[in-house]
Amino acid sequence: MIRIYLAEDQSILQSALSQLLDLEDDLTIVGAADNGNNAWEDIQTLKPDVAVLDIEMPEMTGLDVADQIHTSDLSTKVIILTTFAQRVYFERAVKAEVAGYLLKDSPSDELIETIRQVMDGLTRYSPELVINMVSSEQNPLTKRELAVLEAASDGMSSKEIATALFLSVGTVRNYLSAIFSKLGVHSRMEAVKIAKKNKWLS
Known part of the structure; x- marks a missing residue:
């Protein structure tokens, strides 16, 4: 069972999301809040598997909470919900290494699928949010993701990358999936092209 904490300051939306997620056999809501401060306090105590956070809330924003979770090294995965692509x-979401970044008007099935995906170690960013966000000013890839992509640019297979970087093949695939999601692409070739264009890779 995936334990979810929900933070959303619009009570109607919070109630609708809670009911929707609780309908799934493998998901359960363990807590909810309408402001970031209460959410952060609850998350430290409840230690949910996934925290679904509205980006704009009173007292602490969803990104403030995500920053706290990241710097405190909690195992809780964060999915951010936002209305606008800013x-x-x-950039703050990438820095906080949030696992999911979705638009509020995304289909409900997309949120449910994203929750399951992040629990499998994947990263899911809405393509609409990624388009025009990636630039040479802000590299969204972590050092390990860049290392995997650099190896991929040399033509290595997932197995060869795993051997070279002392990782499992499954972990390499997860890194590649995260890279594709962050860059809004569907192949290694496209990812390498963007990385080289922005001089993230030589």
């Missing part, structure tokens, strides 16, 4: 928000 570069400053995107």
